[in-house]
Amino acid sequence: MRTRPLPSLALLLLCGGCAGWQSALDPQGPSAQALGQLLHGFVLVLAAIWLAVLVVLAVALRRRSRATPQAADRHAGIAVGTACVATVLVITGLTLASYVTTRVISAGAEAPLVVRVRALQWWWEVTYPGEAGPDVVTANEIRIPAGRPVRIELSAADVIHSFWVPNLAGKQDLIPGRDNVLTLTARRPGQYRGQCAEFCGMQHAHMAFMVIAEPPEAFAAWRAAQQADSAAPAGAEEAFGRQVFEQKPCGACHTVRGTEARGTNGPDLTHLASRATLAAGMLPMTRGALAAWIADPQTIKPGNNMPMVPLTPAELQAVSAWLATLR
Amino acid sequence: MDRVGGWKDGVVLAVVLPALVLLGGCRLEDRETRPDPPVAQALGQVALMPNGIGGSPPEVYAALGRPYRESAFHLSQGKRLYEWFGCQACHADGQGGSGPSLIDGWWNYGPDLPTLYTTIHDGRPGGMPAFRDRMTRDQIWQLAAYVQAMGAYTGSLAAPGRSDRPQTRPAENRLPAASAPLR
Structure with a gap:
């Protein structure tokens, strides 16, 4: 028998879904674990039923019945009845399992x-x-x-x-x-x-x-650092960048605590550079990416609500330099 | 090879063609999210009459195909900006408060877009602040078009998105005011 490479490869691709990065199959907390167990339970039960149905089908196709019409009728009645009872039992069981899992994951917690x-x-x-x-x-x-x-x-x-x-x-x-x-x-x-x-x-x-x-101590330290106002500009370029930010439309939508910028329509940028990414996971947090994003947000993420604010090259350099220091 | 029977042609005519026609309805309105920098620059060249009322839009506005008033995308963005930049503080949802009403048909400086643009861009005496340092030109056009749409006395095919909050005034895409009087 000649194997077909393409479908087999596609099946292999599916295995990639089991990796840990953003995967429900790699639970790292109790909620995800409960859901993972439910998922595996469903797959096992349903796979067993599917196999059983295939086996019964294969047997039925191969075997010629020699029963009388009355006996055949009785056999059919038994088969249909059994299937109905089994279906009700399986559905009830899975519903109960689903209900219990929902209860577990939606229960509140002490002192969260x-x-x-x-x-x-x-x-x-x-x-x-x-x-x-x-x-x-x-x-x-x-x-x-x-x-x-x-x-x-x-x-x-x-x-x-x-x-x-x-x-x-x-x-x-x-x-x-x-x-x-x-x-x-x-x-x-x-x-x-x-x-x-x-x-x-x-x-x-x-x-x-x-x-x-993070470990609780690291989290407490991060939280304390985030509660502080933004750092004062380190040099002349950063100071100019902050001035541009306050005078141009930037400050109408963004807040940087410790400056005149108090807008609330866009993300709070007080500690922007302490975050790992820019624009909801699109860009790494570097000065270059900041400049690219400010220069032309609509090409990087078309339709988002940050407009392209006209800036001179010097202003753009200064604003991105200043934002990159807001750790 | 399949023999192509007459009934198959019938199926094609009865099912596939109407489906193809329906697909035409899936077209998305073109959304111009990024005016080219020179265009954005030129959008500020509004020529007003000496008294500050009435005037002509920039030439680039006609060249763009008069987009702001006829595009649901721009009107929706204008509606968002109306909330974002605090218009409600003085104009409420259009009924007015400490600022004038925007839906009673009375425009202190005229209802045309160049005038509305200038009013938002430069402010007006009596408390209307200037937004030239807070919004881009493109945004001011969107907001001006939305304000005009709010109080329009003519119907339009383009309307902004629906509000999720309870309505306090007729929706922007209502029939013209003549058949749905405003209070």
Whole structure:
């Protein structure tokens, strides 16, 4: 028999889905684990049923029945009855398993860390309500202490989005006018990629975020650093950059605490350079990427709500230099 | 090779062709999200009458095909900007408050787009602030077109997106005001 290379290769490709990066098959927290077990349970039960049906079908096709018409009728009745009972049992069992899992993953937690996540086209605003200090507002990056449950309060500003970190929890929609809650725990420190999982417009595919779980001490240090105002400009170029930022339309939409910029329509940039990526996971956080993004955001991410603000080359250099220092 | 029977031609005519026709409805409105820098620059060249009321739009506006008032995308962006830049603080949802109403048909400086653009760009005496340092020219055109659409007395095929909040005033894509009186 000649093997066909293409379908076999396609099957091999599917195995790539089992890798750990943004995968529900590599659970790193109790919620994701419960869902993973449910998934495996369903696959096992349904695969067993499928095999059983195929075996019965094969036997039925090969065997010629020599029963009388009355006996054949009786046999058919028994077969249909058995199948009905088995179906009801299987569906009831799977429904119960599903229900129990839902109960487990939607149960609250004792003394969780509260994080508010607001989804906008096409980025995530992350707020840590003040615990002995001002609120911390950041974007597209959710730092959490490993091992401690986190209560994520979800809201949406414009259209329906969906919050999904496959390694840590299932999906939860963010719906304008309705507040949803998701509780998740990261068992160990690590970086877990998340992604909007509900089509939300032109740049839905570029609406990623990162959950970074750290040891509790590192998280506390990060939080304290984020509560501080932005650093003062280090040199003349940075000072000019800050001045441009305040005078041009930048400051009308972005907040940089410690400056005149107090806009609330775009992400808070007070500690922009402490984040790993720019524009919801699109670009690495470098001075060059910052300049490219500011120079022409509509070519990098067409349709996003950051306009192309006309700047001279010197202004662009200075603004990106200053932003790159906001650690 | 299949023999092509008459009934197959019938199937093609009855099913495939209508489906193809329906596909035509999937066309997305062209969204101009990035005006070329020289175009964006030229969008500021509004020529007003000496009294600051009425005038002509920049030549590039006609060259672009008068996009802002006739594109649902630009009107939706204008609606977003109306909320983002705090217009509601003085004009409410168009009914007016400490600022004048935008839907009562009375325009202190005229309802044409060049005038609305200039009003937003430069401000007006009596409390209307200038937004030239806070918005790009493209954004000001979008907002001006939205404000004009809000109080328009003629119907239009282009309308901004629907609000999720309860309506406090007729929707922008209502019939012209003559058949749906405003209060």
